[in-house]
Amino acid sequence: MAVEVLVIGGGMAGTAAALAARSAGASVLLVSRGPGATALSSGAADVAAAGDAPLLEAARTVARRPGHPYALLADLDGALREGLLLLRALGYAGPGERNLWLLSPLGCPKPAALAQPFIAAGDLRALSRDARPAVVALAGAQAIEARLQQAGLRRLFPQAPERPLAADFYTQRTDALRGVPEMAADLDARRERLADALRRAVRNSGATHLLLPTMGLEPEPIDAGVPVFELLGAPPSVPGLRLQRQLVKALQATGVELRLGEITPADVPEAGAMVLATGRFIGGGIRSGATLTETVFALPAYAGERRSLPALPGEELFAVKAAGRHAGFAAGLRIGPDLRALDAHGRPAFFKAAPLFAAGAVVGGYDQSRDEGGLGAAAILGAAAGHNAAAAVLGARRASA
Amino acid sequence: MKSFDLLVIGGGVNGTGIARDAAMRGLSTCLVEKKDFAAGSSGANSGMIHGGARYLLFDAKVTRLSCLDSGYIQRIAPHLLFRIPFLIPVLPSGHELFDQAYLYGVECYFEEYDRYQPLKNGKPHTRLSDQELHELEPGVVQGTVGAVSMDEYGIDPFRLCTLNARSAAEHGADVRTHTQVTRLQRQDDIDSDSHYQYWRVGLEGPSGSEEARARVVFNAAGPWAPKIAALGGAELKIRPGKGVHVTLDRRLSNYGIVCRAIDGRDVFVMPHEDSCIIGTTDDDFYGDPDELSVSQDEVEYLLQAVERTFPSVRQARILRAWAGVRPTLWQYGPLEDRLSRDHKIYDHGGGFFSIVGGKLASFRAMAEEAVDTVSRALSKGGRCETHKTPLPGGEAPAPAAEELSRQHDVPAFAAARIAYRHGAEAPRVLALADERPELRALCCPCEGVTFAELEFARTREFAAGLLDLRRRCRLAMGVCQGARCIGPAAALLEDLSQARELLDERWKGQRPVLAGDGLAQAELLQSTYFGVGALQNEGTAPWR
Numbered sequence: 031m032a033v034e035v036l037v038i039g040g041g042m043a044g045t046a047a048a049l050a051a052r053s054a055g056a057s058v059l060l061v062s063r064g065p066g067a068t069a070l071s072s073g074a075a076d077v078a079a080a081g082d083a084p085l086l087e088a089a090r091t092v093a094r095r096p097g098h099p100y101a102l103l104a105d106l107d108g109a110l111r112e113g114l115l116l117l118r119a120l121g122y123a124g125p126g127e128r129n130l131w132l133l134s135p136l137g138c139p140k141p142a143a144l145a146q147p148f149i150a151a152g153d154l155r156a157l158s159r160d161a162r163p164a165v166v167a168l169a170g171a172q173a174i175e176a177r178l179q180q181a182g183l184r185r186l187f188p189q190a191p192e193r194p195l196a197a198d199f200y201t202q203r204t205d206a207l208r209g210v211p212e213m214a215a216d217l218d219a220r221r222e223r224l225a226d227a228l229r230r231a232v233r234n235s236g237a238t239h240l241l242l243p244t245m246g247l248e249p250e251p252i253d254a255g256v257p258v259f260e261l262l263g264a265p266p267s268v269p270g271l272r273l274q275r276q277l278v279k280a281l282q283a284t285g286v287e288l289r290l291g292e293i294t295p296a297d298v299p300e301a302g303a304m305v306l307a308t309g310r311f312i313g314g315g316i317r318s319g320a321t322l323t324e325t326v327f328a329l330p331a332y333a334g335e336r337r338s339l340p341a342l343p344g345e346e347l348f349a350v351k352a353a354g355r356h357a358g359f360a361a362g363l364r365i366g367p368d369l370r371a372l373d374a375h376g377r378p379a380f381f382k383a384a385p386l387f388a389a390g391a392v393v394g395g396y397d398q399s400r401d402e403g404g405l406g407a408a409a410i411l412g413a414a415a416g417h418n419a420a421a422a423v424l425g426a427r428r429a430s431a
Numbered sequence: 432m433k434s435f436d437l438l439v440i441g442g443g444v445n446g447t448g449i450a451r452d453a454a455m456r457g458l459s460t461c462l463v464e465k466k467d468f469a470a471g472s473s474g475a476n477s478g479m480i481h482g483g484a485r486y487l488l489f490d491a492k493v494t495r496l497s498c499l500d501s502g503y504i505q506r507i508a509p510h511l512l513f514r515i516p517f518l519i520p521v522l523p524s525g526h527e528l529f530d531q532a533y534l535y536g537v538e539c540y541f542e543e544y545d546r547y548q549p550l551k552n553g554k555p556h557t558r559l560s561d562q563e564l565h566e567l568e569p570g571v572v573q574g575t576v577g578a579v580s581m582d583e584y585g586i587d588p589f590r591l592c593t594l595n596a597r598s599a600a601e602h603g604a605d606v607r608t609h610t611q612v613t614r615l616q617r618q619d620d621i622d623s624d625s626h627y628q629y630w631r632v633g634l635e636g637p638s639g640s641e642e643a644r645a646r647v648v649f650n651a652a653g654p655w656a657p658k659i660a661a662l663g664g665a666e667l668k669i670r671p672g673k674g675v676h677v678t679l680d681r682r683l684s685n686y687g688i689v690c691r692a693i694d695g696r697d698v699f700v701m702p703h704e705d706s707c708i709i710g711t712t713d714d715d716f717y718g719d720p721d722e723l724s725v726s727q728d729e730v731e732y733l734l735q736a737v738e739r740t741f742p743s744v745r746q747a748r749i750l751r752a753w754a755g756v757r758p759t760l761w762q763y764g765p766l767e768d769r770l771s772r773d774h775k776i777y778d779h780g781g782g783f784f785s786i787v788g789g790k791l792a793s794f795r796a797m798a799e800e801a802v803d804t805v806s807r808a809l810s811k812g813g814r815c816e817t818h819k820t821p822l823p824g825g826e827a828p829a830p831a832a833e834e835l836s837r838q839h840d841v842p843a844f845a846a847a848r849i850a851y852r853h854g855a856e857a858p859r860v861l862a863l864a865d866e867r868p869e870l871r872a873l874c875c876p877c878e879g880v881t882f883a884e885l886e887f888a889r890t891r892e893f894a895a896g897l898l899d900l901r902r903r904c905r906l907a908m909g910v911c912q913g914a915r916c917i918g919p920a921a922a923l924l925e926d927l928s929q930a931r932e933l934l935d936e937r938w939k940g941q942r943p944v945l946a947g948d949g950l951a952q953a954e955l956l957q958s959t960y961f962g963v964g965a966l967q968n969e970g971t972a973p974w975r
Binding site: 070267314 | 727840842864868870871872882918919925927930931934935938939941942943944945946947950953955957958959960961962963964965966967968969970972973974975
């Protein structure tokens with residue numbers, strides 16, 4: 031029997047869609063090619079990060095940028111609430127009504143609506159100005175990066191220790207080659223040893239809070255005598271891996287059928303409705319050739335108003351400065367008000383009579399690296415698309431009954 | 432106020448070469464560079480020590496000098512040179528007899544070039560049938576008439592300049608990077624101390640402005656030479672030529688392949704370290720050498736040329752496009768390709784000289800000639816030794832990478848890159864990692880750069896910031912273009928201030944060629960620095 035809702039893409043948006051459709055009572059099949067941008071995410075979830083009140087700020091984003099997919103959501107507030115609820119169910123924490131401010135891997139303050147619990151606990155705004163937080167240096171490149179992070183902390187907390195806090199968790203010369211993901215595995219295996227090392231390091235250091243590069247793939251509270259937080263992860267990030275695992279668990283727990291592999295129009299499983307959540311360039315959902323094109327159904331994609339491209343589209347799509355606003359990184363499908371993907375004529379797209387919905391970065395109009403919503407936007411759009419897809423099939427089911 | 436016999440302006444290959452030669456001959460020398468070593472033309476060329484086979488017909492003198500000096504450069508910096516065998520396929524024109532004659536002509540041409548090959552330890556040419564050609568390089572288009580091979584050498588031009596400057600400093604030269612010449616004034620009254628006429632040189636550097644005195648000023652500023660000449664009241668004309676190159680993400684071939692562009696010019700694709708370089712264009716340039724950019728037309732011209740002989744270039748990922756300016760000798764009339772690549776020393780009078788033209792491959796000979804001139808003007812200075820005294824790291828063969836890797840516990844790949852870049856000095860670089868174990872870690876996995884190498888560049892090689900580190904050890908020059916390494920390298924310096932500038936510098940090269948899979952890489956870089964990295968919030972506390 032054909033499934034009712036087919037979701038293509040197993041990142042945040044696809045999972046949110048699958049869970050929403052499932053909770054509405056539809057049977058769901060999720061096809062995933064493998065980890066994408068979600069698995070590289072930092073542990074924070076942006077909804078629309080600028081400013082200080084994520085929900086309000088998202089509404090402002092809508093007003094400011096009419097091309098943003100939030101602008102199309104009929105019930106923006108409801109969708110935001112549902113997206114945040116899903117993130118909370120996945121363990122993402124934070125007040126939600128105002129941003130967390132977290133220390134970035136470069137030592138800069140990074141706003142986020144929510145974050146994984148040990149990361150959210152390190153909210154910089156919650157620390158008093160005379161706190162003395164210290165980044166823990168374990169080994170190798172991480173110990174060097176900790177210096178930049180500590181320098182960033184010192185700008186915010188003038189009494190913080192000058193240097194990162196060296197902990198003697200590692201002892202071998204070759205341990206210098208351990209990267210943060212490897213450290214996560216080491217910590218999982220030797221949690222007590224880490225706690226001991228931290229307690230020894232804290233003694234006489236004056237540090238009031240510790241920031242660890244990772245608390246392992248299965249984080250647990252660490253008793254080091256002072257509060258211990260986890261830092262945001264740069265790719266390849268441990269929080270991203272952790273989230274990807276949780277997504278799979280959540281899908282399995284709710285009875286979504288999972289399938290791994292590439293998908294082409296020739297082998298798309300039959301379904302009553304479909305949700306495309308294949309990501310942008312990292313996920314592989316959008317490709318640039320002579321035109322910008324969605325990769326599974328060859329739907330048209332756009333960067334701003336542009337679709338056809340010269341062989342080398344760089345100058346058309348990207349700003350002169352790296353930090354500029356790049357139309358190319360907000361490239362994607364166009365969608366209608368119900369999150370239906372639009373075809374070349376601007377009409378809602380179908381595949382073999384199944385309506386196509388879209389969510390996440392495959393949808394154009396927002397750039398995850400700017401203040402336009404990252405993981406949070408994927409959860410919000412995904413949940414909404416999943417609802418709409420389920421409503422489409424369930425409506426048809428009821429009608430035929 | 433410091434006084435020098437010689438003040439050299441320009442930290443390119445000519446300036447650093449002159450400073451080294453002069454310092455070794457006992458002249459008190461100051462080298463001034465407004466940015467960094469090889470930050471201009473010397474770092475934006477094909478990275479070849481080549482004999483100039485192209486100039487054999489109309490400029491054989493240049494070919495001879497290039498080949499001769501190539502041999503000397505091999506002797507003084509053996510670790511820095513890598514052999515690049517070239518293939519010159521001949522494509523059918525539709526007239527068989529003509530094609531055979533043409534191939535014969537190409538062979539005769541390189542038979543002539545073979546006379547110069549022994550000067551630089553190059554192998555003589557070989558004539559290859561179509562089948563033999565494809566056995567060597569299956570990627571060449573099918574159905575050629577045949578091919579001819581020849582031998583050339585590649586080099587890391589950034590390191591060549593750095594090593595010359597380091598050697599100059601080790602011989603007592605005062606080396607100043609990030610220092611601009613603001614004033615150049617001849618003082619005609621006799622210096623009461625030295626009883627010589629001298630130049631008063633205004634310098635603006637990291638520690639503020641100051642004045643230096645020099646009896647001779649040598650202008651080796653490349654495309655900026657006319658500006659410097661004007662500063663000293665002299666007129667100097669060059670005919671600047673812009674050359675564009677494209678870098679691919681991998682070695683498409685282990686051979687250099689000569690291809691024909693649509694206008695009949697020769698263009699090559701060749702392996703360079705872990706990448707491939709396509710070059711080059713040659714067009715008169717009228718703009719500001721500080722504001723170079725590459726257009727999509729220029730990139731397309733190069734790709735079209737290579738595609739005809741090596742079709743799979745269209746599937747390759749282009750990492751970046753970049754441009755440099757040749758400070759070619761002034762001549763009115765000839766097409767760019769026919770301009771002489773010869774060099775010339777201009778005597779502006781009163782101890783002010785300029786050197787322009789020439790080739791990377793003959794820099795040492797040019798420097799020798801320049802210092803001979805200075806030496807005559809000052810009636811001071813010993814004999815040139817630069818043809819036999821090794822550059823730092825060239826004193827002995829580089830240690831084997833496996834051994835370095837084992838002894839210092841660094842990845843074999845990184846050890847191999849250190850052995851290439853530092854030659855006999857490699858153990859000195861890695862000794863830093865023995866003292867401080869964290870320096871053993873890789874900062875840039877694309878190019879095999881350990882933190883130890885960055886620390887060495889920072890403390891011993893005049894690297895003042897991230898931009899300089901890139902030129903010292905190829906930081907951020909690999910396939911990810913800095914997505915991975917710019918943050919960690921800034922952490923080693925504990926200074927984020929040049930991160931944006933380096934990101935912009937890398938971005939400038941990527942932007943004209945960004946497409947296909949490169950977009951995913953660029954998207955990841957964006958999220959690393961402007962998403963999770965929040966570089967835009969540096970130094971702020973928006974909630975307070």
